[in-house]
Amino acid sequence: xxxxxxxxxxxxxxxxxxxxxxxxxxxxxxxxxxxxxxxxxxxxxxxxxxxxxxxxxxxxxxxxxxxxxxxxxxxxxxxxxxxxxxxxxxxxxxxxxxxxxxxxxxxxxxxxxxxxxxxxxxxxxxxxxxxxxxxxxxxxxxxxxxxxxxxxxxxxxxxxxxxxxxxxxxxxxxxxxxxxxxxxxxxxxxxxxxxxxxxxxxxxxxxxxxxxxxxxxxxxxxxxxxxxxxxxxxxxxxxxxxxxxxxxxxxxxxxxxxxxxxxxxxxx
Amino acid sequence: xxxxxxxxxxxxxxxxxxxxxxxxxxxxxxxxxxxxxxxxxxxxxxxxxxxxxxxxxxxxxxxxxxxxxxxxxxxxxxxxxxxxxxxxxxxxxxxxxxxxxxxxxxxxxxxxxxxxxxxxxxxxxxxxxxxxxxxxxxxxxxxxxxxxxxxxxxxx
Numbered sequence: 001x002x003x004x005x006x007x008x009x010x011x012x013x014x015x016x017x018x019x020x021x022x023x024x025x026x027x028x029x030x031x032x033x034x035x036x037x038x039x040x041x042x043x044x045x046x047x048x049x050x051x052x053x054x055x056x057x058x059x060x061x062x063x064x065x066x067x068x069x070x071x072x073x074x075x076x077x078x079x080x081x082x083x084x085x086x087x088x089x090x091x092x093x094x095x096x097x098x099x100x101x102x103x104x105x106x107x108x109x110x111x112x113x114x115x116x117x118x119x120x121x122x123x124x125x126x127x128x129x130x131x132x133x134x135x136x137x138x139x140x141x142x143x144x145x146x147x148x149x150x151x152x153x154x155x156x157x158x159x160x161x162x163x164x165x166x167x168x169x170x171x172x173x174x175x176x177x178x179x180x181x182x183x184x185x186x187x188x189x190x191x192x193x194x195x196x197x198x199x200x201x202x203x204x205x206x207x208x209x210x211x212x213x214x215x216x217x218x219x220x221x222x223x224x225x226x227x228x229x230x231x232x233x234x235x236x237x238x239x240x241x242x243x244x245x246x247x248x249x250x251x252x253x254x255x256x257x258x259x260x261x262x263x264x265x266x267x268x
Numbered sequence: 269x270x271x272x273x274x275x276x277x278x279x280x281x282x283x284x285x286x287x288x289x290x291x292x293x294x295x296x297x298x299x300x301x302x303x304x305x306x307x308x309x310x311x312x313x314x315x316x317x318x319x320x321x322x323x324x325x326x327x328x329x330x331x332x333x334x335x336x337x338x339x340x341x342x343x344x345x346x347x348x349x350x351x352x353x354x355x356x357x358x359x360x361x362x363x364x365x366x367x368x369x370x371x372x373x374x375x376x377x378x379x380x381x382x383x384x385x386x387x388x389x390x391x392x393x394x395x396x397x398x399x400x401x402x403x404x405x406x407x408x409x410x411x412x413x414x415x416x417x418x419x420x421x422x423x424x
Contacts, residue, residue, distance in 0.1 A: 031277065050293035069297065073298065093295075137271055137274035137278055
């Protein structure tokens with residue numbers, strides 16, 4: 001007997017129930033408490049581990065978690081060094097945070113879909129969406145922050161004039177002034193689309209992958225319980241790849257976009 | 269599925285998390301990793317230097333040993349030479365000494381012989397005089413004819 005039938009729901013109701021956030025407030029000013037709870041909880045977990053390891057670094061004989069974090073840090077550092085031209089002390093920790101936080105949030109997907117909502121229902125919470133990255137607010141929260149950084153560094157590196165030039169003379173360039181003026185509106189439009197497409201595509205890519213993965217887990221949960229372990233196992237194994245790959249892609253795109261933002265107008 | 273104010277909460281969380289990770293994990297850990305890299309590189313360089321120095325020391329040692337052996341051989345050769353020289357000298361001295369002693373002995377023998385001859389002459393002369401006294405009986409006395417007798421002895 002599957003969970004849907006057990007709860008006296010139709011499959012559609014079951015799926016919708018699982019995809020509904022625990023939220024308070026109305027319209028835009030509502031808060032998805034479950035998303036915030038799990039993402040902040042995982043952030044605190046990561047902060048706790050980071051502080052614990054960071055305070056007791058042992059250069060001579062690293063053990064356990066320090067080894068693991070060293071591997072992650074060096075991996076991220078390699079990516080940053082390979083992809084990021086120029087020098088900015090923010091990029092490394094930013095990339096590391098993105099990578100680890102997204103992995104942690106994505107990993108919530110591997111917890112059985114009904115377990116946490118069921119536990120929550122015991123204490124009177126009737127809606128719970130466990131995976132923060134299946135909430136557009138979470139993925140856009142990160143990608144819009146990065147968008148803000150991209151704009152900030154574009155402005156900082158290129159200067160006000162270069163920043164305006166980036167919008168006016170790019171991507172279409174011409175040699176005489178008249179053609180330049182004619183091309184200006186198109187350039188503004190194209191550059192704006194190009195820049196806005198970056199955070200939107202990043203956020204949607206992560207959201208889409210995780211949402212689809214979550215949906216498939218929910219669909220698998222609708223199957224009879226004795227068969228669930230076959231598709232569930234296969235999908236979970238496959239999903240581990242998606243979890244890390246999406247975190248990696250998000251991190252790498254962040255590095256690359258910020259690297260582009262650091263290039264001056266001439267070599268753009 | 270809608271964008272809500274959760275977005276702002278997430279952005280704030282993200283900012284705090286980035287700051288925290290940068291402050292407490294990334295900063296210390298990259299510093300430590302860089303230090304460790306440097307120490308490993310230094311250690312390897314020091315090991316290389318040590319190896320090089322060891323080689324040099326070995327070379328120097330071998331060189332010194334070779335020199336010492338050579339010197340020892342030279343000293344032994346010189347000592348041998350000196351020893352044979354001393355032996356030779358001693359032999360020469362001994363030979364000379366022997367020769368000298370032999371000559372001295374011969375000279376002494378010669379002298380003894382001479383003295384014996386002289387004594388023999390004197391006795392022979394004495395006998396002859398005694399005989400002559402007997403023959404001449406008191407006519408000829410030894411004291412009267414001493415000059416003559418001495419001349420005779422010298423002729424002998």
